[in-house]
Amino acid sequence: MKSLEELEEIRKKTLESVNIRTDRKNTRVVVGMGTCGIAAGARPVLLAFLEEINKRNLNDVIVTQTGCIGVCRLEPIVEVYTPGEEKVTYVKMTPEKVRKIVSDHIVNGQVVKEYTIGAYEEQDK
Amino acid sequence: MRDISLHILDIVQNSIAAQATIVEIEVCEDKIHDTLTISISDNGSGMDRQMIEKILDPFCTTRTTRKVGLGLPLLKAAAERSGGYIHIDSKLGKGTTVKAVFRISHIDRPPLGRLDRTIVSLIVCNPEIEYIYRHITDKGEFVLDTRDIKRKIEGISITQPEVLKFIGEYIEDGIRKIGGGVIS
Numbered sequence: 001m002k003s004l005e006e007l008e009e010i011r012k013k014t015l016e017s018v019n020i021r022t023d024r025k026n027t028r029v030v031v032g033m034g035t036c037g038i039a040a041g042a043r044p045v046l047l048a049f050l051e052e053i054n055k056r057n058l059n060d061v062i063v064t065q066t067g068c069i070g071v072c073r074l075e076p077i078v079e080v081y082t083p084g085e086e087k088v089t090y091v092k093m094t095p096e097k098v099r100k101i102v103s104d105h106i107v108n109g110q111v112v113k114e115y116t117i118g119a120y121e122e123q124d125k
Numbered sequence: 126m127r128d129i130s131l132h133i134l135d136i137v138q139n140s141i142a143a144q145a146t147i148v149e150i151e152v153c154e155d156k157i158h159d160t161l162t163i164s165i166s167d168n169g170s171g172m173d174r175q176m177i178e179k180i181l182d183p184f185c186t187t188r189t190t191r192k193v194g195l196g197l198p199l200l201k202a203a204a205e206r207s208g209g210y211i212h213i214d215s216k217l218g219k220g221t222t223v224k225a226v227f228r229i230s231h232i233d234r235p236p237l238g239r240l241d242r243t244i245v246s247l248i249v250c251n252p253e254i255e256y257i258y259r260h261i262t263d264k265g266e267f268v269l270d271t272r273d274i275k276r277k278i279e280g281i282s283i284t285q286p287e288v289l290k291f292i293g294e295y296i297e298d299g300i301r302k303i304g305g306g307v308i309s
Contacts (some may be wrong), residue, residue, distance in 0.1 A: 001298065002295045003279055004274070004301070006272065007274065007277040007278050010278065010287045011280065011281055014278075014287060019156055031250070033134075033250065034194070035194055035195045035196045037165050038126070038131055038135045038138075039127075040132070043242060043243070043246050046244060047245070050245075050249060054290070063250070063284075064249075065250035067138065068194070104271065
């Protein structure tokens with residue numbers, strides 16, 4: 001049985017470990033959560049980011065949301081903002097794509113070109 | 126929308142857009158009266174009469190209602206498809222309550238879905254908003270109030286992965302304990 005008392009332990013542990021936080025600038029992952037995004041599967045994509053970031057202990061990555069980005073047919077859409085770099089927009093997202101984006105792009109700095117909006121529009125022509 | 130928990134995630138987006146700071150989400154499973162009622166109340170900017178009337182018409186998209194879009198019409202359609210209805214109560218400057226009633230036994234009622242995942246998603250994306258989630262069944266009541274959580278974890282963020290994980294499990298556990306999570 002879960003109880004709120006467990007939070008005490010989590011708090012203690014986190015306070016002890018949080019000190020390792022570096023001065024690195026945050027990477028921001030923004031998930032489109034308009035009606036279009038949610039209907040297309042934004043929630044599993046968002047939760048996959050959380051899980052992956054947690055697994056890899058990426059303390060400097062922030063996951064947040066925005067409304068409808070305006071290209072509903074390509075939802076779920078995710079934008080990745082890395083300081084000093086251009087924004088990257090990934091489309092038709094799935095939890096599987098999330099794992100690759102976290103390992104290749106967020107951790108290793110290599111944009112996953114084939115999932116970007118640019119690559120998608122190119123194919124579509 | 127595949128299930129009711131996704132509708133809830135979607136409707137709360139309206140509260141967020143309306144600058145709410147407190148959002149109350151209530152799910153009530155009443156097997157005796159065969160109703161499943163969800164209600165989302167916020168203290169956001171609210172709407173005037175004119176806007177309330179327009180808001181349920183997906184084809185009436187003036188500039189002011191564009192932000193709201195299809196979320197409410199979709200919820201309305203889902204509720205009515207399963208023998209229910211929706212009701213919107215709003216006061217300009219005070220906030221809005223959206224209530225949707227579904228007939229539990231109706232063949233077209235969507236499953237309730239994963240409320241734990243909806244609440245965790247809402248907290249991650251808008252950690253500064255306070256959420257009060259209340260789930261009622263004939264066996265009891267489960268309540269989660271993010272203000273209680275924040276009080277307990279003073280000094281660390283509610284978006285810490287361990288805290289989010291705890292919240293998800295706590296909700297899942299709480300719903301199970303009261304025999305809720307109707308009938309997927």
